[in-house]
Amino acid sequence: MLSRTEHRGVCRLLSSVMSGTESHTDREEDYRFLHSMLMEKKLHLLFKIHERLRRFEKRSPVPVQEHAASLASDLAAELIYQDWTDEVKELVALFSKPNFKSLLYVHDAVAQRDFEPSLPPIPDDTLEDDEDSVKIVSLFKTKDPLGATIKRDESTGAIVVARIMRGGAADKSGLIHEGDELKEVNGVSLEHRKPKEILPLLTRSQGEVTFTIVPASSKEEMSPNKKLFMRALFDYDPSEDPTVPCKDAAFAFRRGDVLQIVSMEDETWWQACHLGDSNTRAGLIPSQQLHERRVALQRPKALFTPRRVKPPVTEDVDYGAITGIHIAGLRRSFRLGTKSSWDRGAAQSKRWSTGVRSSLRPPTYKEVIPYHRDPKDRHRLVVLVGPSGVGVNELKRRLLISDPDHFGVTVPYTTRERRRRETEGVDYHFVSIHMFEEDILNHRFVEYGRYRGHYYGTSLDSVDRVMAEGKVCLLDVHPNKIKHVYTSEFKPYVVFVKPPRIEELRLTRRRAKVICDEDDKNSVRIFSEEDLEDMINLAETIESQCGHLFDKVIVNGDIAVAFRELKVDLEKMEEAEVQWIPAKWICSSPTKARRRCGHLEG
Numbered sequence: 001m002l003s004r005t006e007h008r009g010v011c012r013l014l015s016s017v018m019s020g021t022e023s024h025t026d027r028e029e030d031y032r033f034l035h036s037m038l039m040e041k042k043l044h045l046l047f048k049i050h051e052r053l054r055r056f057e058k059r060s061p062v063p064v065q066e067h068a069a070s071l072a073s074d075l076a077a078e079l080i081y082q083d084w085t086d087e088v089k090e091l092v093a094l095f096s097k098p099n100f101k102s103l104l105y106v107h108d109a110v111a112q113r114d115f116e117p118s119l120p121p122i123p124d125d126t127l128e129d130d131e132d133s134v135k136i137v138s139l140f141k142t143k144d145p146l147g148a149t150i151k152r153d154e155s156t157g158a159i160v161v162a163r164i165m166r167g168g169a170a171d172k173s174g175l176i177h178e179g180d181e182l183k184e185v186n187g188v189s190l191e192h193r194k195p196k197e198i199l200p201l202l203t204r205s206q207g208e209v210t211f212t213i214v215p216a217s218s219k220e221e222m223s224p225n226k227k228l229f230m231r232a233l234f235d236y237d238p239s240e241d242p243t244v245p246c247k248d249a250a251f252a253f254r255r256g257d258v259l260q261i262v263s264m265e266d267e268t269w270w271q272a273c274h275l276g277d278s279n280t281r282a283g284l285i286p287s288q289q290l291h292e293r294r295v296a297l298q299r300p301k302a303l304f305t306p307r308r309v310k311p312p313v314t315e316d317v318d319y320g321a322i323t324g325i326h327i328a329g330l331r332r333s334f335r336l337g338t339k340s341s342w343d344r345g346a347a348q349s350k351r352w353s354t355g356v357r358s359s360l361r362p363p364t365y366k367e368v369i370p371y372h373r374d375p376k377d378r379h380r381l382v383v384l385v386g387p388s389g390v391g392v393n394e395l396k397r398r399l400l401i402s403d404p405d406h407f408g409v410t411v412p413y414t415t416r417e418r419r420r421r422e423t424e425g426v427d428y429h430f431v432s433i434h435m436f437e438e439d440i441l442n443h444r445f446v447e448y449g450r451y452r453g454h455y456y457g458t459s460l461d462s463v464d465r466v467m468a469e470g471k472v473c474l475l476d477v478h479p480n481k482i483k484h485v486y487t488s489e490f491k492p493y494v495v496f497v498k499p500p501r502i503e504e505l506r507l508t509r510r511r512a513k514v515i516c517d518e519d520d521k522n523s524v525r526i527f528s529e530e531d532l533e534d535m536i537n538l539a540e541t542i543e544s545q546c547g548h549l550f551d552k553v554i555v556n557g558d559i560a561v562a563f564r565e566l567k568v569d570l571e572k573m574e575e576a577e578v579q580w581i582p583a584k585w586i587c588s589s590p591t592k593a594r595r596r597c598g599h600l601e602g
């Protein structure tokens with residue numbers, strides 16, 4: 001029986017249900033019927049049983065006895081031979097009551113899980129030797145449909161499960177999934193059958209229906225090429241996303257994480273698994289389309305704020321003069337010379353801000369494939385990019401000094417005269433204008449430029465030479481030129497060096513000096529406030545336009561911290577059993593890579 005408080009609670013609840021329904025029941029008799037039904041004692045007892053069961057459900061009890069009915073009848077038989085005391089009489093009378101007997105039968109049925117339909121044993125001959133991934137599924141079918149649709153796979157001719165209806169028998173069983181291939185139904189082969197010939201087989205059958213299935217997941221395992229991996233190019237946190245359909249079903253990821261996409265059926269929410277995560281259950285992630293739409297709506301800010309044009313800075317300064325440490329081939333990059341052209345491009349994007357900018361696609365996901373580097377293979381090329389002055393050369397220099405046998409840099413080509421202390425092939429490759437121009441025509445330069453009437457350039461061959469020595473070639477290029485080495489031949493690992501926030505930039509660069517004229521090595525330029533702002537603006541532009549190419553972003557605030565982070569990251573990349581490279585590299589050959597360099601600009 002319900003306790004008094006419980007009873008009062010139920011009565012109050014049911015009265016409030018009654019008062020809620022009063023306005024909806026027109027007829028007096030309907031109201032009275034409802035009232036008597038809700039106030040029925042049996043209903044209240046059902047509430048109580050339900051509550052008790054819920055308490056037990058949490059404890060998941062196991063039955064102590066599975067044959068209580070037979071035990072009770074055996075006991076009753078034994079008791080007949082005992083003294084008929086009052087207690088014995090009462091017990092025997094209790095055992096013989098039909099409702100008590102029924103209770104024990106029900107108990108036994110539940111204990112033995114007798115309520116589940118018994119399924120026939122799996123036939124021995126169903127499994128063929130070469131089909132060990134076949135699954136036999138037996139379902140108990142009532143008059144209701146199975147809740148699944150089938151279709152014929154156009155490419156293989158196989159019959160596959162097209163859709164599973166939520167809540168149907170197939171869905172509830174959890175044994176049949178979309179994409180599963182149906183081989184047999186009740187032992188009848190489905191080979192060469194059309195879906196419309198199969199449907200009667202399914203609708204006719206009642207009781208147990210046995211399916212022979214090749215699960216979609218095992219088909220996928222058999223062909224790993226079909227797996228789709230994406231590198232995330234943005235951070236995502238579902239707890240900060242009010243539009244996510246179900247927060248628990250979504251998962252957070254960081255830029256650079258590799259995700260295995262398992263379903264792209266929904267245009268806005270894909271299903272994916274996080275690689276490296278022990279939880280293999282798929283979760284929701286925003287689709288490429290959704291993220292692009294969001295970024296487009298959120299980006300009212302101009303990509304670049306054009307500033308005054310500054311005189312170009314020299315591009316041919318021996319780095320040793322700045323740092324006091326001379327390393328052959330380590331020179332000021334061509335990024336200095338090309339900065340103004342990048343600025344122009346950035347300024348253009350500002351001018352087009354109402355039209356073209358909206359067509360710029362924000363970084364979302366990039367399809368990648370696993371790459372298992374053989375120790376005999378060349379190291380990947382390490383490309384460093386960043387706005388001028390951010391510290392690309394400084395990081396490159398520190399890497400070189402940290403392990404000169406492991407890291408190497410290219411020797412640039414020039415058409416200017418060799419100076420007294422310079423050595424051919426060490427400081428520069430000194431070539432004629434004719435040879436340099438021929439190489440330009442043959443697309444042999446990653447990048448090149450002209451300064452004071454002389455050509456300077458980094459050739460693809462010089463990158464090759466460093467890599468052939470078994471070293472990790474460190475290359476810093478203008479972001480526009482990454483594409484010239486973005487091939488399977490070089491497998492570049494692209495690091496974007498980014499300035500920190502303006503406050504930290506001001507603090508850390510206060511004492512940094514840049515030599516701006518090679519003829520006057522004493523003239524130094526301290527970073528002005530505008531230089532620092534330009535650096536940040538340019539970094540934003542580079543990131544928004546080339547972000548999809550970056551494997552790693554290093555924020556160069558404290559140089560020692562940035563260097564350590566870069567070093568550790570490169571070591572991790574080199575030691576990783578699996579590296580993830582763009583899928584499109586599989587189809588690009590070295591010849592194609594060279595041909596692509598035809599886009600070089602002067």
Ligand SMILES: Nc1ncnc2c1ncn2[C@@H]1O[C@H](COP(=O)(O)OP(=O)(O)OP(=O)(O)O)[C@@H](O)[C@H]1O
Nearest residue numbers: 335388389390391392393394508512513557558559
């Ligand atoms: N984190 C830092 N803190 C303080 N000074 C820095 C830091 N990083 C770089 N510098 C200094 O800033 C100046 C410019 O750095 P660096 O030459 O490496 O820039 P860069 O990105 O290669 O640009 P550019 O292509 O114009 O040479 C140098 O004097 C360098 O020592």
